[in-house]
Amino acid sequence: xxxxxxxxxxxxxxxxxxxxxxxxxxxxxxxxxxxxxxxxxxxxxxxxxxxxxxxxxxxxxxxxxxxxxxxxxxxxxxxxxxxxxxxxxxxxxxxxxxxxxxxxxxxxxxxxxxxxxxxxxxxxxxxxxxxxxxxxxxxxxxxxxxxxxxxxxxxxxxxxxxxxxxxxxxxxxxxxxxxxxxxxxxxxxxxxxxxxxxxxxxxxxxxxxxxxxxxxxxxxxxxxxxxxxxxxxxxxxxxxxxxxxxxxxxxxxxxxxxxxxxxxxxxxxxxxxxxxxxxxxxxxxxxxxxxxxxxxxxxxxxxxxxxxxxxxxxxxxxxxxxxxxxxxxxxxxxxxxxxxxxxxxxxxxxxxxxxxxxxxxxxxxxxxxxxxxxxx
Amino acid sequence: xxxxxxxxxxxxxxxxxxxxxxxxxxxxxxxxxxxxxxxxxxxxxxxxxxxxxxxxxxxxxxxxxxxxxxxxxxxxxxxxxxxxxxxxxxxxxxxxxxxxxxxxxxxxxxxxxxxxxxxxxxxxxxxxxxxxxxxxxxxxxxxxxxxxxxxxxxxxxxxxxxxxxxxxxxxxxxxxxxxxxxxxxxxxxxxxxxxxxxxxxxxxxxxxxxxxxxxxxxxxxxxxxxxxxxxxxxxxxxxxxxxxxxxxxxxxxxxxxxxxxxxxxxxxxxxxxxxxxxxxxxxxxxxxxxxxxxxxxxxxxxxxxxxxxxxxxxxxxxxxxxxxxxxxxxxxxxxxxxxxxxxxxxxxxxxxxxxxxxxxxxxxxxxxxxxxxxxx
Numbered sequence: 092x093x094x095x096x097x098x099x100x101x102x103x104x105x106x107x108x109x110x111x112x113x114x115x116x117x118x119x120x121x122x123x124x125x126x127x128x129x130x131x132x133x134x135x136x137x138x139x140x141x142x143x144x145x146x147x148x149x150x151x152x153x154x155x156x157x158x159x160x161x162x163x164x165x166x167x168x169x170x171x172x173x174x175x176x177x178x179x180x181x182x183x184x185x186x187x188x189x190x191x192x193x194x195x196x197x198x199x200x201x202x203x204x205x206x207x208x209x210x211x212x213x214x215x216x217x218x219x220x221x222x223x224x225x226x227x228x229x230x231x232x233x234x235x236x237x238x239x240x241x242x243x244x245x246x247x248x249x250x251x252x253x254x255x256x257x258x259x260x261x262x263x264x265x266x267x268x269x270x271x272x273x274x275x276x277x278x279x280x281x282x283x284x285x286x287x288x289x290x291x292x293x294x295x296x297x298x299x300x301x302x303x304x305x306x307x308x309x310x311x312x313x314x315x316x317x318x319x320x321x322x323x324x325x326x327x328x329x330x331x332x333x334x335x336x337x338x339x340x341x342x343x344x345x346x347x348x349x350x351x352x353x354x355x356x357x358x359x360x361x362x363x364x365x366x367x368x369x370x371x372x373x374x375x376x377x378x379x380x381x382x383x384x385x386x387x388x389x390x391x392x393x394x395x396x397x398x399x400x401x402x403x404x405x406x407x408x409x410x411x412x413x414x415x416x417x418x419x420x421x422x423x424x425x426x427x428x429x430x431x432x433x434x435x436x437x438x439x440x441x442x443x444x445x446x447x448x449x450x451x452x453x454x455x456x457x458x459x460x461x462x463x464x465x466x467x
Numbered sequence: 468x469x470x471x472x473x474x475x476x477x478x479x480x481x482x483x484x485x486x487x488x489x490x491x492x493x494x495x496x497x498x499x500x501x502x503x504x505x506x507x508x509x510x511x512x513x514x515x516x517x518x519x520x521x522x523x524x525x526x527x528x529x530x531x532x533x534x535x536x537x538x539x540x541x542x543x544x545x546x547x548x549x550x551x552x553x554x555x556x557x558x559x560x561x562x563x564x565x566x567x568x569x570x571x572x573x574x575x576x577x578x579x580x581x582x583x584x585x586x587x588x589x590x591x592x593x594x595x596x597x598x599x600x601x602x603x604x605x606x607x608x609x610x611x612x613x614x615x616x617x618x619x620x621x622x623x624x625x626x627x628x629x630x631x632x633x634x635x636x637x638x639x640x641x642x643x644x645x646x647x648x649x650x651x652x653x654x655x656x657x658x659x660x661x662x663x664x665x666x667x668x669x670x671x672x673x674x675x676x677x678x679x680x681x682x683x684x685x686x687x688x689x690x691x692x693x694x695x696x697x698x699x700x701x702x703x704x705x706x707x708x709x710x711x712x713x714x715x716x717x718x719x720x721x722x723x724x725x726x727x728x729x730x731x732x733x734x735x736x737x738x739x740x741x742x743x744x745x746x747x748x749x750x751x752x753x754x755x756x757x758x759x760x761x762x763x764x765x766x767x768x769x770x771x772x773x774x775x776x777x778x779x780x781x782x783x784x785x786x787x788x789x790x791x792x793x794x795x796x797x798x799x800x801x802x803x804x805x806x807x808x809x810x811x812x813x814x815x816x817x818x819x820x821x822x823x824x825x826x827x828x829x830x831x832x833x834x835x836x837x838x839x840x841x842x843x
Contacts, residue, residue, distance in 0.1 A: 159790060164834075207737060245743055450831065453829055454830055458540075
């Protein structure tokens with residue numbers, strides 16, 4: 092929690108919940124990633140928070156960008172960054188979107204199937220492609236589904252197909268799962284990447300790049316390893332599996348780059364009980380699942396919350412959002428400890444909200460405006 | 468699926484996924500609710516789809532409105548409807564929002580706690596309040612959490628408190644759960660409502676109104692009872708529990724009013740497999756959980772999907788959205804049967820998408836625009 096954010100909130104005139112992102116923290120995070128893996132290119136995952144001020148800062152610092160759509164590509168180009176710093180990292184693209192990205196100068200594309208390779212061969216002749224490989228995600232707070240990536244055995248066929256169609260079979264990518272606290276996860280994935288390199292080499296095609304994806308955690312309630320620990324573990328694994336022929340490498344931090352840079356200020360709308368004997372209070376905020384806190388889904392992410400009554404005696408409560416929607420409950424299975432003295436009208440600060448909040452907000456469910464955002 | 472919608476889609480020039488809502492079907496649905504329960508006031512739950520054309524039509528037809536926020540109240544007032552036709556049905560309201568609603572002419576408010584009653588007594592002197600009572604929701608496809616409502620025993624205390632503070636203790640409300648196919652659910656809830664009326668009468672306060680909420684289903688893949696069956700069952704229960712002193716009654720259809728009036732047109736972006744031996748295809752659409760199909764969460768709602776290849780041999784597939792987010796998968800636990808001949812670039816029609824699609828859409832996650840909406 093930075094003093095700059097607290098200052099901003101003290102002075103702001105506007106009403107309603109908002110997120111405030113401190114660019115100084117983003118700058119520190121970028122430096123940490125760049126320093127921990129000096130030979131690796133940082134591609135910021137724009138989807139985590141594509142606020143223009145954040146993209147501008149990262150462009151200025153020298154970051155590259157992982158984009159999920161033509162919309163995101165256009166946002167990045169608006170910073171003045173060259174298209175050579177963009178990876179179109181979505182494995183699911185319309186052929187006409189590939190063509191638009193190519194026309195905008197993008198030359199690096201993700202694939203995980205021969206069907207996608209064929210679209211790229213038609214719409215982006217000669218471009219570089221990397222194949223995403225399935226990875227089991229053990230240790231991640233949000234293990235990924237099998238939505239992205241293919242089995243390693245198929246990856247070689249996909250890349251060979253790309254080569255045959257005149258594309259540059261450039262490398263492989265994986266994603267170890269979001270908020271990954273297990274340093275060993277990258278080692279398993281890199282072993283698998285090295286296997287694909289070996290198989291491709293046997294087929295006469297030399298891959299050059301490993302995209303190690305995202306998954307770098309931000310600190311919520313539990314401590315997580317620091318970026319230097321990740322850097323060291325990853326470098327050791329790279330050396331172990333690739334020897335002295337290290338490939339070019341990419342990382343795609345999103346949450347790790349901006350998560351801890353943002354704070355949401357919200358207001359307590361109601362505190363009540365369901366019956367006279369109810370041991371648990373219900374605390375309703377003016378923000379919930381539909382206006383920024385979607386990642387509380389299944390109570391996956393447990394945000395640290397500060398109140399003006401911190402230090403007073405606490406008791407468990409169910410925490411919920413303001414909409415007329417029964418799924419708009421943040422923490423119920425594991426109630427949240429909050430001060431008994433917390434009162435209606437109190438402002439609370441929800442920490443580590445810089446990533447996956449503004450973009451997950453609905454357009455205005457229940458007539459409440461989307462999450463307001465201030466980048467300072 | 469109406470011919471008007473198919474005609475519109477055939478002629479539209481714009482690109483990308485969209486929902487098209489046919490006002491003729493909304494008109495029919497309103498007539499069905501009004502006809503099935505002629506002595507009951509229909510309060511359309513604006514949150515289901517607050518498109519101005521829908522609100523205008525319903526205002527013209529004589530509907531009243533259930534609003535979740537000042538934002539929705541303003542949308543309804545923009546139709547020209549009088550504030551006397553509005554219920555501020557959210558039990559979680561900021562005191563300054565209550566004051567704004569009161570200033571706009573709203574005089575009917577939902578509560579489920581003494582804390583909320585006190586806000587209303589301060590900000591909306593003399594207004595009518597109804598107390599929402601917890602209801603177990605057995606038989607609903609989406610049983611509600613305990614987020615809204617209080618135990619019946621507490622409801623009487625809440626209403627008595629309102630009376631004591633100069634508000635009109637007007638009645639009770641309940642919600643049997645969304646997409647409720649069990650006609651008996653209303654009977655249990657009405658029995659409970661009658662108990663509260665009896666208890667209040669013993670305390671010298673005569674309640675006048677029962678708000679029977681929403682929950683009326685729309686047809687997805689399974690057949691559901693028609694509106695007349697609901698009307699008949701509810702009328703019988705009212706008579707059974709209230710005898711010849713029937714209270715004023717309100718229903719709040721949302722999904723039941725607009726669900727079957729809307730169709731989403733989407734495009735197949737990619738069809739692929741995870742390995743050469745994978746028995747299941749992955750079919751990726753250009754719309755998913757973050758741009759309109761949020762109600763596929765936990766695969767709760769299974770939308771009917773039409774393809775240009777219907778009639779051809781089918782096989783199961785996993786259906787997913789276009790974003791770089793692993794939770795953006797629509798049907799995986801129970802794969803969806805789609806034609807084997809379905810191809811990349813085919814357009815599919817997702818039926819019964821008139822409710823809870825546009826408003827659940829994110830502001831632009833992954834750089835994809837929010838769901839486009841056309842009301843015809």
